[in-house]
Amino acid sequence: MSNEHRFDDGEQREWEAQEHARGSTSDDALTRRYRKVARSLEAMPLPSLRADFAARVARRAEAAQNALAPFERFAVMTLVVAFVAAIVVAAVAMNVPLGDFVREVREANGTRWVVALMLCVAITCFPLSRLRERAG
Amino acid sequence: MSADRELVEAVLARRAGAFERLVREYQGLVAHIVYRIVRHADTVDELSQETFLRVHRRLDQFRHDSSLKAWIGRVAYTIALRHVEKQGASITIADDAERFEREAADEDVESTRSEQEAAAMVRQAVGALPPLQRTIVSLYHLEELSIPEIGEITGLPAGTIKSHLFRTRRQLREMLEARLGGDA
Numbered sequence: 001m002s003n004e005h006r007f008d009d010g011e012q013r014e015w016e017a018q019e020h021a022r023g024s025t026s027d028d029a030l031t032r033r034y035r036k037v038a039r040s041l042e043a044m045p046l047p048s049l050r051a052d053f054a055a056r057v058a059r060r061a062e063a064a065q066n067a068l069a070p071f072e073r074f075a076v077m078t079l080v081v082a083f084v085a086a087i088v089v090a091a092v093a094m095n096v097p098l099g100d101f102v103r104e105v106r107e108a109n110g111t112r113w114v115v116a117l118m119l120c121v122a123i124t125c126f127p128l129s130r131l132r133e134r135a136g
Numbered sequence: 137m138s139a140d141r142e143l144v145e146a147v148l149a150r151r152a153g154a155f156e157r158l159v160r161e162y163q164g165l166v167a168h169i170v171y172r173i174v175r176h177a178d179t180v181d182e183l184s185q186e187t188f189l190r191v192h193r194r195l196d197q198f199r200h201d202s203s204l205k206a207w208i209g210r211v212a213y214t215i216a217l218r219h220v221e222k223q224g225a226s227i228t229i230a231d232d233a234e235r236f237e238r239e240a241a242d243e244d245v246e247s248t249r250s251e252q253e254a255a256a257m258v259r260q261a262v263g264a265l266p267p268l269q270r271t272i273v274s275l276y277h278l279e280e281l282s283i284p285e286i287g288e289i290t291g292l293p294a295g296t297i298k299s300h301l302f303r304t305r306r307q308l309r310e311m312l313e314a315r316l317g318g319d320a
Contacts, residue, residue, distance in 0.1 A: 018305045037308045040258035041277035047171040058156035061192040
């Protein structure tokens, strides 16, 4: 259900009185009554945060940003090492020299390898982005 | 370059002190929005921190299609609202909120007796409003945000904000007239 409705003439006059009450010194009775409402609203207390709030939050934000950087570097290095290791292990398991194995992979259907590599990168990046979000 | 854009770029470039400056600039608004929604003084600090940490994380997504103030306000509004939803409606009027507001009212030595009475009644009535109406009327009168800015924060159309403002102020006027009689 929408809360919007068109103001009729009476409501429009009342709206104007509400708005004028915020600034004008008009002596119109309705405006005067709304001035009391406006003054009371403006006198409502505002919450205050501790004096060191901004410094504390800035320190936390910076710590969260820095905390993940070494982890990200470690994750990328792990990925590279795992990739190289996978090639070596596959070559050893198939009992072929590493050079021949790489040549065979190159000559095989390249697209499948590219898709597989992209999947690996996506699988690695997704948890990293989630971690970054949580650390913030 | 606008002050907002300059500040955002400084934070994104990780310039020393830039984020602290941003927090200092908008912490009042954020605390205000959070407080009006959760009405629990102890939670204001925690949720305001959560707001700024999210702002820090997502500032690169800010496209300058609204003011930075409204964008940050929107983050605070979303976080506070989600907190209230998690906690349930029972926390909307908390004892410490009442105490906090009473203490602040006591400090207002400049007001006349009648104005103090009216202010106390209005505070109480605003406190009893649903969180959305309470936030709208408070942002309009205390933060002096415009109707479109409040719309950006709450995600509501300008016409709806205007209706809420109109009805709430009319209710408050009628309440004051009923309680203070011709004085109101």
